[in-house]
Amino acid sequence: MMSYDEYMRSVIQPMRTELTSxxxxxxxxxxxxxxxxxxxxxxxxxVVNSVCGCAAGxxxxxxxxxxxxxxxKPDHLYTVFAGQDKEATAKAREYFTGYPPSSxxxxxxxxxxxxxxxxxxxxxxxxxxxxxxxxLEAFKKHCx
Numbered sequence: 001m002m003s004y005d006e007y008m009r010s011v012i013q014p015m016r017t018e019l020t021s022x023x024x025x026x027x028x029x030x031x032x033x034x035x036x037x038x039x040x041x042x043x044x045x046x047v048v049n050s051v052c053g054c055a056a057g058x059x060x061x062x063x064x065x066x067x068x069x070x071x072x073k074p075d076h077l078y079t080v081f082a083g084q085d086k087e088a089t090a091k092a093r094e095y096f097t098g099y100p101p102s103s104x105x106x107x108x109x110x111x112x113x114x115x116x117x118x119x120x121x122x123x124x125x126x127x128x129x130x131x132x133x134x135x136l137e138a139f140k141k142h143c144x
Contacts, residue, residue, distance in 0.1 A: 012051065012084055018060045019047055022067055024079040030091035033080070037095055040112040042075030043143045046092055049081045050103035055124035059104035062123070062131035070136050072144035074108065108138050115142045 002010075020026060024047060027033045036044070047063055050056040067073060080089040082103035089103075096107050099117050108116035116138040123131055 008084075012081070015049060015051065015056070015060065016079075016081065018064070019049060019079045022064045022077075024077040026085075027078050027080050027088050027092065028085050030087045033088050033091040036076070036078055037092070037109070037112055040076070040109060042111070043115075044076035044078055044109045045074040046095075046107040046109065047077075047079040048089060048092065048103045048105045048107070049079050050120075051083060052104065052120075055120050056104045058126070058128055058131060059106070059123050062128045063106065063135060065128065066132040066135035066139065069132070070139045070143075072139045074139065074143050106135065108142055110142055 080092045082089045093101055096114055096117060102119040104123060105120055106118040107114055
């Protein structure tokens with residue numbers, strides 16, 4: 001019989017793969033986050049991944065679409081998984097000053113400073129094309 005942890009890993013893995021397959025690097029520990037965020041040069045898109053079907057089911061495809069259709073892309077692509085990699089997610093959220101915890105969400109950092117944030121309420125119940133369009137505008141403004 002499969003343990004709860006094994007079951008959750010099997011359920012969550014496709015959600016992780018949806019981002020890693022388009023170039024995102026998973027940050028699994030607070031140390032991973034610190035290593036990537038401290039002294040960061042250039043732009044980085046951080047996706048706070050989530051199980052939530054209503055918003056995360058739109059967030060992952062929207063971010064993939066925006067990266068496929070953007071001339072200006074972030075230099076780095078990172079993801080943390082809320083509710084799964086809790087300590088890494090908490091550490092990443094320390095960099096999202098002025099915003100409460102939100103998952104899923106997108107944070108765009110430039111040289112380690114937050115320059116753009118899209119929270120869950122800006123993702124859920126919106127068409128994928130609108131979410132992707134907002135990301136494309138943020139990339140155009142802050143990347144490259």
